[in-house]
Amino acid sequence: MNDTPTLDDLRNQLVDEIIAKRPLPAPIEQALRTVRRDLHLPGLDPATAYTNRAVTIKDHPNGPLALSCASVPSTVAMMLAQLDPQPGDHILEIGAGTGYNAALLAELVSPDGQITTIDIDPGVALHARQALNRTGYEHVRVMERDGLKGAPEYAPYNRMIATVGLWDVPASWWQQLADCGQLVLPLRWRGQTRSVALTRHGDTLVSDDMELCGFVPIIGQHGERTTDPAHGTVRLHHDQDQPIDPDQLAEVYSTPPTELWSQARVGSEETFDGIWLRATAFDDTVCRIEATKQALEDGVRRPAIPSRSPGLVSGNSLAYLIAERENTDPQRPSRLGAVGYGPDGMTLAHSLIAHITAWSTDRAAAPHMTIHPADTPDSDLPEGHVIDKADSRIVLSVTGMGV
Incomplete structure (x- = not known):
């Protein structure tokens, strides 16, 4: 009798491990059980591909951090839950990586949705394109593009997600996200990074959720x-x-x-x-x-x-x-x-x-965040603590969280 676990066994064991710590919406759980992470990490031992850890796919020539990596699967699942993709959604992903997250998104928005994923590095974009073709997601659009510019030619998007760390919300993204659309990004301020889920209401992005995370920083922001x-x-x-x-x-x-x-x-x-x-x-x-x-x-x-x-x-x-x-x-x-x-x-x-x-x-309490364009005058900002970035102004509201 052969007791060696199959690829399906390995994938399901990983998903079981993730949901034991954080229950997920049924569609996201099913997508994780469907998409083959091992095919997005060719050459890697399948048992390693289905462990809950990040995998570097390209080293950075000028620094200690990776240029691109496959994110920790539990973090991928958490951010998908924050984004809450729905069938028919038109989604932009910034940071193509291995193409694995784009494949999960494609599962979640099928049959009528559209996924566009972009990456500044030609080798990473090619890796994602080949992996998506290999796994049956040829319809996902992959572009070699500076993520800070987005992809305005296919906008507006009703959801956007960044899988690279951002110090600021680029000005070019504002008009690419439809009003009432959702944006999820790993946002860095004061030395820490949170995956922040935001909803656009006119010229304001309003936070719905914040989760601790860590990501390779996007190229081009120096704040x-x-x-x-x-x-x-x-x-x-x-x-x-x-x-x-x-x-x-x-x-x-x-x-x-x-x-x-x-x-x-x-x-x-x-x-x-x-x-x-x-x-x-x-x-x-x-x-x-x-x-x-x-x-x-x-x-x-x-x-x-x-x-x-x-x-x-x-x-x-x-x-x-x-x-x-x-x-x-x-x-x-x-x-x-x-x-x-x-x-x-x-x-x-x-x-x-x-x-x-x-x-x-109150260990679970978290501030409420709103993000506004950089030219927003003080008089138009809500009450709260203001942190100024290059392209935006962040306001953290602390009602009920006195020091």
Whole structure:
């Protein structure tokens, strides 16, 4: 008797794993059980193709991140649920990747829908085209195109989805999305990325949902900056509108750290990224701190997650999230706190403790987001915290989420 799982077995096991953690609408579940991810990843062992992880399909020649990759299947499923494609929909996808997501979209909008997927890299676009042909989705339109420009010749679209990270909503996309149409994109602000589901209402995009995610950034947007206050071992990732000066921070780690602890605790499987999200709705000093192994060996206090933890930076001082495991609560063994460096490190640490404490009282709460064209005057913006980008103005509304 042969107990080796078939391709159908592998695919169904993956889908079972995904829906055990997040129930999905029946059409999306069926699409995931139908489309063969292994055929979009030729040469990869099928057992690996059907694991819940990302797969790089093209390395970036000028950086550590991939140029293109097949996204984590559970993230693909989550974003499809946010987009909620319907039969007959006309959808634009930015970031063709392997073509797998376009095939799923084609399943969901058939028989009368249209899918257009675009990618700036000719090799990636060719890969997607060949995979879609190989899997029976020849009718999906694949274009080699700068994703920031969209595909206006086939607009309007009643749904758009980006499978690359965006720092801003490009101005060219606004008129390509039909009024009342849905847009899902991995949007980055203050060093963190959320898959944001938005609905267009005239000249305003209104958020319906936000989910934590991570994506390869789109080519051509340069709104995020990296500041290095520790000579290559600690990096701060922040937005261009934040006045973070590396010269002011040059000696920040020469000062003794100040640690403060909140009463908030988390379990080993419990996310605390909501602290970061809610802080961005109040505080313009929020950014991401990345500490290398060398930094930790040099004595820098370990951030809660060394590669990506929220921090607050002002002038010549900073503070960031830390965690410490204790044995007093087996359900939530890790206590959250803040460490501050620099003359105002204590003040910033107190601010971060306030964000942690407020988050801990309602851990599922999230700010409401609206996005407006860059030329929208202040008088036409709703009440809330404004973050200005190159092509848009983001307003985070925090009703009921006081600090």
